[in-house]
Amino acid sequence: xxxxxxxxxxxxxxxxxxxxxxxxxxxxxxxxxxxxxxxxxxxxxxxxxxxxxxxxxxxxxxxxxxxxxxxxxxxxxxxxxxxxxxxxxxxxxxxxxxxxxxxxxxxxxxxxxxxxxxxxxxxxxxxx
Amino acid sequence: xxxxxxxxxxxxxxxxxxxxxxxxxxxxxxxxxxxxxxxxxxxxxxxxxxxxxxxxxxxxxxxxxxxxxxxxxxxxxxxxxxxxxxxxxxxxxxxxxxxxxxxxxxxxxxxxxxxxxxxxxxxxxxxx
DNA sequence: CAGGTGGGTCCGAAAATTGGACTTTGTCGG
DNA sequence: CCGACAAAGTCCAATTTTCGGACCCACCTG
Numbered sequence: 022x023x024x025x026x027x028x029x030x031x032x033x034x035x036x037x038x039x040x041x042x043x044x045x046x047x048x049x050x051x052x053x054x055x056x057x058x059x060x061x062x063x064x065x066x067x068x069x070x071x072x073x074x075x076x077x078x079x080x081x082x083x084x085x086x087x088x089x090x091x092x093x094x095x096x097x098x099x100x101x102x103x104x105x106x107x108x109x110x111x112x113x114x115x116x117x118x119x120x121x122x123x124x125x126x127x128x129x130x131x132x133x134x135x136x137x138x139x140x141x142x143x144x145x146x147x148x149x
Numbered sequence: 150x151x152x153x154x155x156x157x158x159x160x161x162x163x164x165x166x167x168x169x170x171x172x173x174x175x176x177x178x179x180x181x182x183x184x185x186x187x188x189x190x191x192x193x194x195x196x197x198x199x200x201x202x203x204x205x206x207x208x209x210x211x212x213x214x215x216x217x218x219x220x221x222x223x224x225x226x227x228x229x230x231x232x233x234x235x236x237x238x239x240x241x242x243x244x245x246x247x248x249x250x251x252x253x254x255x256x257x258x259x260x261x262x263x264x265x266x267x268x269x270x271x272x273x274x275x276x277x
Numbered sequence: 278c279a280g281g282t283g284g285g286t287c288c289g290a291a292a293a294t295t296g297g298a299c300t301t302t303g304t305c306g307g
Numbered sequence: 308c309c310g311a312c313a314a315a316g317t318c319c320a321a322t323t324t325t326c327g328g329a330c331c332c333a334c335c336t337g
Contacts (some may be wrong), residue, residue: 022235023227025154026325037273057285061326073291079332080283082225088234093268094226096259099151102223106216107150111276116273119259125271126260129222131247133254143253144246145165148239154294170315178296185316205304208314 022066023092027051027059032089033096035069037115040082068092097127150194151220155179160175160217160226163197165243168210191228196220 023029031114033042034045040061046053046125060083063069068089097117105111119125129138136142151157155177157163162173170188174181189212191197196217202210202242213220232241245253264270 024154024157026174029152036268043282046284050231052328053285054287054327055325058324078283080235081285082336087223090268091230091233093266094255095223097257098222098226102219103150105219114229114276116274116276117276119262119266120270121272123259123261125266127222128258128260129225129265130255130256130258131251131253133251134247135246138221138247138253138255140164140218142248144249146244148244149212149244171313174315180297181316182296182318183294186293206314207304 023063023068024097025059025062027056028063029054029092029096029099031059031063031083032068032085032092033100035083035089036083036093036096040084041081042081045083063089094127094129097125098129101127151191151196151223153187153190155183156191157220157227159184159187159191159211159215160196160220162222163211163213163217164224168212170209173211187192191217216243222255222257225253226257229255265276 023032029044030051032050034040034048039045039048042053042056045051045060046056049056051059060069064071064083067086069079069083070086070089071083074080099114100115100117106130108114117125117127130136131138151160156249158177158179160172160252162176165176167173167176168183170184173188174180174184177184179187188197192199193212195212198214198217200209201208202208203276228243228245236242247253258264259266
């Protein structure tokens with residue numbers, strides 16, 4: 022559903038507030054052609070919504086649907102991975118302010134027990 | 150780094166304990182050719198490690214490096230998204246047991262303040 | 278009326294993926 | 308010793324996707 026090239030990057034841009042086609046092209050560097058196709062499939066799949074934000078001139082923007090918003094943990098986890106493993110000497114290109122008073126430190130926990138999720142404590146079981 | 154087709158699926162299989170080439174082909178349905186290429190790039194990028202687990206016959210398996218293990222939140226978040234938005238009537242194909250006594254309910258929090266992460270409370274800031 | 282912006286489309290070239298056949302090395306049962 | 312089987316790939320021609328750049332149209336703005 023979100024595995025094609027540019028799909029998650031486009032979704033990230035929408036999360037960052039860059040909802041317009043040209044803005045996404047500029048920020049991601051995707052070919053306009055490919056991005057247009059990708060946005061179409063994401064809309065078809067119910068992850069993005071294309072809405073007009075101005076008539077005269079007719080202009081569109083992309084918003085996340087509820088299902089799209091649910092991808093936030095995926096995007097943020099990838100962002101954190103990049104910050105940790107790929108960032109250069111001067112740190113990550115983007116900081117995330119949480120509640121306007123501290124840096125967001127994303128971290129996966131189990132809602133049931135409250136603990137941090139460690140792969141060693143998780144056992145996959147095929148559908149019973 | 151992990152955006153090409155089959156990359157995250159291969160990584161997922163390794164997390165699930167399916168570390169052998171043929172096993173991954175069977176489970177993911179990827180073309181052998183493509184999977185072989187993908188595994189090669191993932192090894193080059195330091196996400197997987199290819200190690201011999203038997204001489205005579207010579208056999209290899211793929212293990213996650215530390216950087217690879219750090220992708221766990223990404224894989225788990227995607228898995229949860231799929232469970233929520235794509236699972237059919239009989240539920241998700243895979244259950245995750247946490248500490249052998251309850252179902253894992255993955256959930257992104259901020260380590261700094263302990264709260265659940267809500268996109269509305271996060272403000273991206275370009276590098277200062 | 279010239280220039281700019283937003284949101285695309287069109288196209289030929291280049292790159293990646295596909296599925297199936299084939300290979301190599303070694304094990305196992307009879 | 309023979310035939311069957313497994314693991315881990317490789318090879319190849321036929322699709323599919325992506326790429327990058329040019330182009331288009333409607334609408335402002337000075």
